[in-house]
Amino acid sequence: xxxxxxxxxxxxxxxxxxxxxxxxxxxxxxxxxxxxxxxxxxxxxxxxxxxxxxxxxxxxxxxxxxxxxxxxxxxxxxxxxxxxxxxxxxxxxxxxxxxxxxxxxxxxxxxxxxxxxxxxxxxxxxxxxxxxxxxxxxxxxxxxxxxxxxxxxxxxxxxxxxxxxxxxxxxxxxxxxxxxxxxxxxxxxxxxxxxxxxxxxxxxxxxxxxxxxxxxxxxxxxxxxxxxxxxxxxxxxxxxxxxxxxxxxxxxxxxxxxxxxxxxxxxxxxxxxxxxxxxxxxxxxxxxxxxxxxxxxxxxxxxxxxxxxxxxxxxxxxxxxxxxxxxxxxxxxxxxxxxxxxxxxxxxxxxxxxx
Amino acid sequence: xxxxxxxxxxxxxxxxxxxxxxxxxxxxxxxxxxxxxxxxxxxxxxxxxxxxxxxxxxxxxxxxxxxxxxxxxxxxxxxxxxxxxxxxxxxxxxxxxxxxxxxxxxxxxxxxxxxxxxxxxxxxxxxxxxxxxxxxxxxxxxxxxxxxxxxxxxxxxxxxxxxxxxxxxxxxxxxxxxxxxxxxxxxxxxxxxxxxxxxxxxxxxxxxxxxxxxxxxxxxxxxxxxxxxxxxxxxxxxxxxxxxxxxxxx
Numbered sequence: 208x209x210x211x212x213x214x215x216x217x218x219x220x221x222x223x224x225x226x227x228x229x230x231x232x233x234x235x236x237x238x239x240x241x242x243x244x245x246x247x248x249x250x251x252x253x254x255x256x257x258x259x260x261x262x263x264x265x266x267x268x269x270x271x272x273x274x275x276x277x278x279x280x281x282x283x284x285x286x287x288x289x290x291x292x293x294x295x296x297x298x299x300x301x302x303x304x305x306x307x308x309x310x311x312x313x314x315x316x317x318x319x320x321x322x323x324x325x326x327x328x329x330x331x332x333x334x335x336x337x338x339x340x341x342x343x344x345x346x347x348x349x350x351x352x353x354x355x356x357x358x359x360x361x362x363x364x365x366x367x368x369x370x371x372x373x374x375x376x377x378x379x380x381x382x383x384x385x386x387x388x389x390x391x392x393x394x395x396x397x398x399x400x401x402x403x404x405x406x407x408x409x410x411x412x413x414x415x416x417x418x419x420x421x422x423x424x425x426x427x428x429x430x431x432x433x434x435x436x437x438x439x440x441x442x443x444x445x446x447x448x449x450x451x452x453x454x455x456x457x458x459x460x461x462x463x464x465x466x467x468x469x470x471x472x473x474x475x476x477x478x479x480x481x482x483x484x485x486x487x488x489x490x491x492x493x494x495x496x497x498x499x500x501x502x503x504x505x506x507x508x509x510x511x512x513x514x515x516x517x518x519x520x521x522x523x524x525x526x527x528x529x530x531x532x533x534x535x536x537x538x539x540x541x542x543x544x545x546x547x548x549x550x551x552x553x554x555x556x557x558x559x560x561x562x
Numbered sequence: 563x564x565x566x567x568x569x570x571x572x573x574x575x576x577x578x579x580x581x582x583x584x585x586x587x588x589x590x591x592x593x594x595x596x597x598x599x600x601x602x603x604x605x606x607x608x609x610x611x612x613x614x615x616x617x618x619x620x621x622x623x624x625x626x627x628x629x630x631x632x633x634x635x636x637x638x639x640x641x642x643x644x645x646x647x648x649x650x651x652x653x654x655x656x657x658x659x660x661x662x663x664x665x666x667x668x669x670x671x672x673x674x675x676x677x678x679x680x681x682x683x684x685x686x687x688x689x690x691x692x693x694x695x696x697x698x699x700x701x702x703x704x705x706x707x708x709x710x711x712x713x714x715x716x717x718x719x720x721x722x723x724x725x726x727x728x729x730x731x732x733x734x735x736x737x738x739x740x741x742x743x744x745x746x747x748x749x750x751x752x753x754x755x756x757x758x759x760x761x762x763x764x765x766x767x768x769x770x771x772x773x774x775x776x777x778x779x780x781x782x783x784x785x786x787x788x789x790x791x792x793x794x795x796x797x798x799x800x801x802x803x804x805x806x807x808x809x810x811x812x
Binding site: 219220221224225439442443445446448449452453455456457458498502503504 | 613615631635636639641642645646647650651652654655656659663671673674677683686690702705
């Protein structure tokens with residue numbers, strides 16, 4: 208066989224690829240350990256200052272702990288701490304996939320208006336009891352959030368497949384959507400009664416305070432449904448980042464893959480918004496940190512994004528409780544304060560080195 | 563042996579025929595067929611039609627296919643894309659589109675071997691976005707070869723390569739075609755490369771097939787004048803090999 212002359216490499220590509228894979232698995236393991244530690248820290252902190260040992264004992268043997276402590280640890284702190292983790296996972300996975308399918312480093316459910324759309328849909332239910340799908344029942348807020356989030360995702364999809372739609376066009380379109388939904392939200396608040404306004408405001412800040420076990424399980428379910436679907440398509444999704452022409456030349460049905468992914472992403476972004484309100488920047492920053500650590504191969508990018516998003520949320524949750532003594536800040540404020548500088552960095556860097 | 567037959571292939575964009583009535587004689591595996599023609603003659607469109615990325619009238623068939631999923635590999639002209647993937651990962655990714663869900667050792671070996679064949683194994687750990695245009699083209703070629711196709715469609719695969727690498731890449735592709743009975747359709751702008759490497763040449767012009775046959779029979783002054791609008795001649799060089807000399811534009 209004729210071959211092109213090559214400068215001799217010290218290792219075969221396979222060997223160094225296997226080393227790279229191992230390194231990435233170690234990163235995932237380290238992230239998992241950090242997450243477990245953050246979870247313990249999150250459960251251990253709160254306005255009522257219990258010792259770490261007491262909290263641990265209550266977690267291990269709830270029957271022997273005193274009643275007040277059991278309620279605080281088991282019914283308030285643990286669901287909130289677990290909620291932080293699944294919400295972080297959902298948002299970061301959603302962000303990673305939006306960045307992948309739109310080929311855009313600034314894409315995330317928050318920056319492109321999907322979260323804002325979900326907020327508006329939820330506000331309609333909170334303020335006026337409007338059900339966008341009649342059979343929604345007691346989950347009307349969540350269903351509304353999902354419906355508007357999905358409609359927004361479809362709009363973004365249509366904008367992105369137009370001929371000549373550049374990265375900038377899509378980001379600007381997303382900003383326009385954010386503004387539109389914020390305006391619609393303001394109008395909703397203006398006409399809503401005081402009680403509803405308070406509920407909406409509380410909720411646009413994003414807070415884990417109302418986390419319950421059922422809400423946790425539903426969010427976890429959304430992650431548990433979507434993550435395997437994404438992992439199943441990991442080779443196709445990774446290939447999208449090679450550019451549309453090449454992905455199509457591999458025989459990948461690019462448009463269908465994009466649309467289906469967007470629908471799953473809107474599920475992942477709507478459910479957290481419906482339960483804990485708007486939480487910004489986790490879905491943007493989490494995937495970028497993950498990408499810097501493990502690269503673009505979805506086999507590693509997806510779990511790393513999920514873990515990074517969860518870790519950011521968990522640490523933010525701790526920060527929200529300890530930043531101002533005696534006050535639990537809404538977590539959305541903390542993630543925004545932490546995420547905004549990273550967002551600016553991404554814009555000013557122009558994505559060259561990290562994207 | 564694989565045989566590609568085309569029957570009145572066409573592609574329409576709106577009401578415009580971009581490609582019309584392309585019927586090539588059956589092309590056998592082991593051969594290199596150069597598709598040449600002036601800009602906008604329909605070369606890329608023909609490839610996209612055969613790669614089933616564009617619908618249109620007419621039909622084509624490939625006989626003696628081993629595995630339909632990996633019968634055809636198509637290398638588009640556009641090799642941009644700035645993923646944070648290493649060359650090894652990018653080539654592996656191409657392989658995994660056709661070789662099942664789980665990563666097997668055989669996949670890794672196939673990637674290694676393809677990189678070695680193309681002489682880019684030293685780039686295996688480089689990140690795609692840091693490569694030069696020529697290196698990207700070689701990676702694009704590797705992404706096709708690693709799938710072990712029976713029909714290979716290459717859209718100007720050597721446009722960004724230096725002379726040395728053009729010659730080496732093309733002789734590598736031709737060697738693989740012979741060795742694996744693979745049919746290679748290759749769009750080329752440099753007609754001297756077509757003369758040197760192609761068993762047969764198809765001239766496209768305005769979306770139709772202008773001429774088809776062995777290079778020496780097809781690249782005649784008349785054909786070059788009507789399709790490329792140049793006055794040109796093919797003459798033996800001092801080593802006796804045919805060479806195309808272009809005198810002037812018409």
